[in-house]
Amino acid sequence: MTTANIRFIGGGNMATSLIAGLIADGYAPHAIQVSDPSPERRQSLQASLGVRALASNAEALAEAETLVLCIKPQLAAAVCAELAPLLANHRPLIVSVMAGVPEQTIQRWLGAPLPIVRAMPNTPAMVQTGAIGLHASPEVDTEGRNRAETILRAVGLVRWVDEEAQIDAVTAISGSGPAYFFLFMEALEQAAIELGLDGETARLLTIQTALGAAKMAMESDAPPSRLREQVTSPGGTTERALAVFDEADLRALVERAARAARDRAVELSKTLSEAP
Numbered sequence: 001m002t003t004a005n006i007r008f009i010g011g012g013n014m015a016t017s018l019i020a021g022l023i024a025d026g027y028a029p030h031a032i033q034v035s036d037p038s039p040e041r042r043q044s045l046q047a048s049l050g051v052r053a054l055a056s057n058a059e060a061l062a063e064a065e066t067l068v069l070c071i072k073p074q075l076a077a078a079v080c081a082e083l084a085p086l087l088a089n090h091r092p093l094i095v096s097v098m099a100g101v102p103e104q105t106i107q108r109w110l111g112a113p114l115p116i117v118r119a120m121p122n123t124p125a126m127v128q129t130g131a132i133g134l135h136a137s138p139e140v141d142t143e144g145r146n147r148a149e150t151i152l153r154a155v156g157l158v159r160w161v162d163e164e165a166q167i168d169a170v171t172a173i174s175g176s177g178p179a180y181f182f183l184f185m186e187a188l189e190q191a192a193i194e195l196g197l198d199g200e201t202a203r204l205l206t207i208q209t210a211l212g213a214a215k216m217a218m219e220s221d222a223p224p225s226r227l228r229e230q231v232t233s234p235g236g237t238t239e240r241a242l243a244v245f246d247e248a249d250l251r252a253l254v255e256r257a258a259r260a261a262r263d264r265a266v267e268l269s270k271t272l273s274e275a276p
């Protein structure tokens, strides 16, 4: 099995995170190429990551063993139409990280039932702490599954899901999830400043607290509810803060937000699968 020769179509935020994570894990920059229409972005990818950045998607595809589609869902039909004629005699493993673009839709656009792995990573892949959901189309053989898993495992924790529709749930939880935690960090940092801490102290205490809580939750046998109880002294300070979250029904709010993200992925899937 080889994981060498990975080509990315689209060199934006997610591709940059994945490539940075792969290189940090020991992948040779020369084994990775990326295509993107923006000269500035290509220059930045070459300068910061040492990978070859191309203007042409066709050139990126030419010898690809694994082709990672990292473009916006709304551009996918056009990009796949451009790649389709080149895939008549060449069957790379396609890994799509696009939210809300079904495997069969990608196959239709590419004009062939090519092996597709849908991957839903997140930007912490950049620091090899990604959380990644995977689903394989029936055309993907064991070697393809292993190859996709090896690539994504290099940048984080990997979970396969049984049903393709579950990728929409993964998108809502871990794909979009870093933004939820960043928002909470922004809010806590702002609160710290309002309570009289200086900006740097507010920032560092907030980030370290998030890191510590995540590390404890990951390493402990106890569920987060138990870890929360251990912080919450009866009649103490945490109890007062948590009562404010309860008043605002934080749990219901989080569920609503996750459902909204999942529903948007489903909406994208429907729109795109009905598009020509």
Ligand SMILES: NC(=O)C1=CN([C@@H]2O[C@H](COP(=O)(O)OP(=O)(O)OC[C@H]3O[C@@H](n4cnc5c(N)ncnc54)[C@H](OP(=O)(O)O)[C@@H]3O)[C@@H](O)[C@H]2O)C=CC1
Residues within 6 Å of the ligand: 009, 010, 011, 012, 013, 014, 015, 035, 036, 037, 038, 041, 057, 069, 070, 071, 072, 073, 075, 079, 097, 098, 099, 120, 121, 122, 123, 175, 176
């Ligand atoms: N960002 C995230 O956290 C996550 C994103 N994803 C998925 O990753 C995909 C990319 O998202 P993200 O990286 O955030 O988006 P970006 O807009 O940052 O990246 C997309 C890149 O593709 C480039 N591009 C535009 N047209 C073409 C083309 N014809 N051929 C090749 N490249 C092109 C864009 O250039 P230009 O800007 O000049 O148009 C841009 O650099 C999406 O499908 C998204 O659903 C999945 C998980 C998490």
Ligand SMILES: O=C(O)[C@@H]1CCC=N1
Residues within 6 Å of the ligand: 099, 171, 175, 176
């Ligand atoms: O917001 C989005 O649509 C993409 C998919 C998951 C994270 N970012």
